[in-house]
Amino acid sequence: MGGSTAFFGWRVVWAAFAVAVFAWGLGFYGPPILLQAIHEARGWPLSTVSAAVTTHFLAGALIVARLPALHARFGLAGITRAGGIASGLGLLGWALAAEPWQLFAATLVSGAGWAATGAAAINAMVAPWLVRGRPAALSTAYNGASVGGVLLSPLWVALIGTLGLPGAAALLGAAMAATLWLLAGRVIGRSPAALGQLPDGAPGPAPAATAHPAPPLGQPWRDRRFATLAGLMTLSLFAQIGLIAHLFSLLVPALGAQGAGLAMGMATACAVLGRMAMARLLRPGADGPGVDRRLAASASLAVQIAGAAVLLLAGGAPVPMLAGLALVGLGIGNATSLPPLIAQAEFVPADTARAVALITAASQAGYAFAPAAFGLLRDAVGGPALFVAAAILQAAAIAAAVSGRAPRG
Numbered sequence: 001m002g003g004s005t006a007f008f009g010w011r012v013v014w015a016a017f018a019v020a021v022f023a024w025g026l027g028f029y030g031p032p033i034l035l036q037a038i039h040e041a042r043g044w045p046l047s048t049v050s051a052a053v054t055t056h057f058l059a060g061a062l063i064v065a066r067l068p069a070l071h072a073r074f075g076l077a078g079i080t081r082a083g084g085i086a087s088g089l090g091l092l093g094w095a096l097a098a099e100p101w102q103l104f105a106a107t108l109v110s111g112a113g114w115a116a117t118g119a120a121a122i123n124a125m126v127a128p129w130l131v132r133g134r135p136a137a138l139s140t141a142y143n144g145a146s147v148g149g150v151l152l153s154p155l156w157v158a159l160i161g162t163l164g165l166p167g168a169a170a171l172l173g174a175a176m177a178a179t180l181w182l183l184a185g186r187v188i189g190r191s192p193a194a195l196g197q198l199p200d201g202a203p204g205p206a207p208a209a210t211a212h213p214a215p216p217l218g219q220p221w222r223d224r225r226f227a228t229l230a231g232l233m234t235l236s237l238f239a240q241i242g243l244i245a246h247l248f249s250l251l252v253p254a255l256g257a258q259g260a261g262l263a264m265g266m267a268t269a270c271a272v273l274g275r276m277a278m279a280r281l282l283r284p285g286a287d288g289p290g291v292d293r294r295l296a297a298s299a300s301l302a303v304q305i306a307g308a309a310v311l312l313l314a315g316g317a318p319v320p321m322l323a324g325l326a327l328v329g330l331g332i333g334n335a336t337s338l339p340p341l342i343a344q345a346e347f348v349p350a351d352t353a354r355a356v357a358l359i360t361a362a363s364q365a366g367y368a369f370a371p372a373a374f375g376l377l378r379d380a381v382g383g384p385a386l387f388v389a390a391a392i393l394q395a396a397a398i399a400a401a402v403s404g405r406a407p408r409g
Contacts, residue, residue, distance in 0.1 A: 007201035008190060009129030013137045015187040016125040019080065019117055020144025022176040025152025026087050027114030028145070030172075031056050032245070032371075033156045034094050037165050044100060050372060052094075052103050057368035059111025060118065065361035067120050068353045076124060077189030083116025084180030088173025095169035117180070120360040123340040124353055125188055131199045135341055139279035142337040146271045217351035220358055225346045228404025230359045232294075232397050233339040234366040236301060239393035240335055242370030243308070243328070243386055250383050251325070254316045263325055270329030274300065278334050282341065293345050294401045297338045301394045301401070304331040308394070312387040339363075346406070 031053045038049050063070075070079050090110025097103035115121075122141050130137040152172070159168035192199055220226040247267075251260035278300065282291055307327025314320035343355045374386050 005195070005197065008195050008197060009133075009137070009192070009199070009201060011187055012129050012190070013126055013141050015183045016122050016141035017144035017147075018183060019125070019180060019188070020122055020141060021148040021151070022084070022179060023087070023114065023117035023121075023148070024145035025148030025155075026091060026172060026176055027056075027060075027110065027118065029149045029153045030091060030156060031094075031110075033153065033160075034091070034165075034169075037160050038094065038097075038103070041165055042097075044103075048100055049103070052100075052107050054368045054372065055104055056090075056107040056111045056114065057364055059108045060115035061361045061364040061368070063112050063115035064118065064120050064364065065358055067115065067124070067357045070116075071124055071353075075189065077184040079116050080121065080125075080184040080188055081181050083113045083121065084177040084184075085113070086110065087113030087117065088169075088177040089113075091173050092166065092169045095166040118360070118364075119336050119340070120353075120357045123356045127340075127344070127353065128192060129199055131344075133200050133283075134344060135282035136279040138337050138340060139275040139333075142333060143272050143275055145336065146268045146275075146333060150265060150268050217347055217355055220355070225404055225406075226355055226359070228400045229339055229342055229346070229355070230362045231400035232297060232342075232404070233335070233359050233363040235393050235397035235400060236304075236335045237363045237367045238370045238373075239390040239397070240304070240328075240332060241367045242374035242393075243390040244332075245371035246374055246378060246383070246386055247325075250386070251321065254314075254318055254321055259318075263322060266322070267325050267329030267332065270326050271331075271333035274303075274330035275333040275337055277330075278338065292405065293338065293342045294405050297334065297342065298398045298401045300331040300334040300338065301398050304328050305391045305394045307331075308387040308391040312384055312391075 035046070035049045035053055038044065039046050067079070074082075086109050090106050090108075090113055093106025093109060094103060097106055119142075122144075123138065126134065126137045126141055156168060156172070159171060163171065217223055217226060220230075248260050248264055251263055255263055278296060281296060282293065304327065307324045307330075310320055310324030310327060312324075314324055339359055340352075340356045343352050343359070347355050374389065377385055377389055
């Protein structure tokens, strides 16, 4: 069927990588940068703009839960195009808002764009094309999120300084909308069946996901597999995002502003390495009963706990702080990429997209409050308490992961 034509699936993976660069660069890393810029330009309280960031993520959570149904009705390409346009228009609305209510209205649009292009959308793009090769494929695609943070975060700052806030939002939003429009039509909108190809490019056995046949997903929150997977993703991302939101300012006293910025970039690079190492562990031929994806996720979380402990005990010494930051960074990417792989292993294919969309929505609704919660803790107890809180939450995520494991035998 696909023997005479090069396998198209990896073109889809790289297109998903490009989508992730823009999705995270604008929809995830963009709002925190806009928070400070809007505060300085409008003079609105940080609490007001922070609430708008939370609203952005909450609006996205409501929509991402319905993403499989939207894909089924309007098509993956159509929703991806709409997501690119909504992201651009929404962030332009942030930049042009003259009153707080206009800012909050804009967050509903930008949140919809984030939902249509974020984690669940990336999984939906890749999943039809790769089954055995999905760990490596998702690792590659989600690395676009890290690249988006590395490239677009400083670009946001530079463009705001040269073009002003509306000009920066208009330029980046237009670039995202145009790029996703082209990719959706030429690459993402294609399917294996339409091109006469098979998933993974050739016939082969499906990966041995579990030791027992997976039952269908009925009522999600009454299903132990789903509930524990949602808990794993929500707790780990709440800890991770809450800590990262404050990490730069915690590093500045020891490393200086420039050093702290470079250290954050190092953590992002470590996230790429962590994803690549996990993809190698779960590569075809290694995956199956011998590699439990929940235990793999637990190991990644344990590395982050070790990193938080090193940061806590570093006492402001630069070298230990960098070592702790590297350990935290190694697990940053896996918090997003591993839950969809666990869902692939534990649910029948017809339920996987639904499960991924719902756990993504649950985690997003949770982590929307993480920066504020960690901020309150920091004000009440002090900066070192954030490392303790992150470690406790990651330990709870490990407990959720292990408690949901299927019986072996």
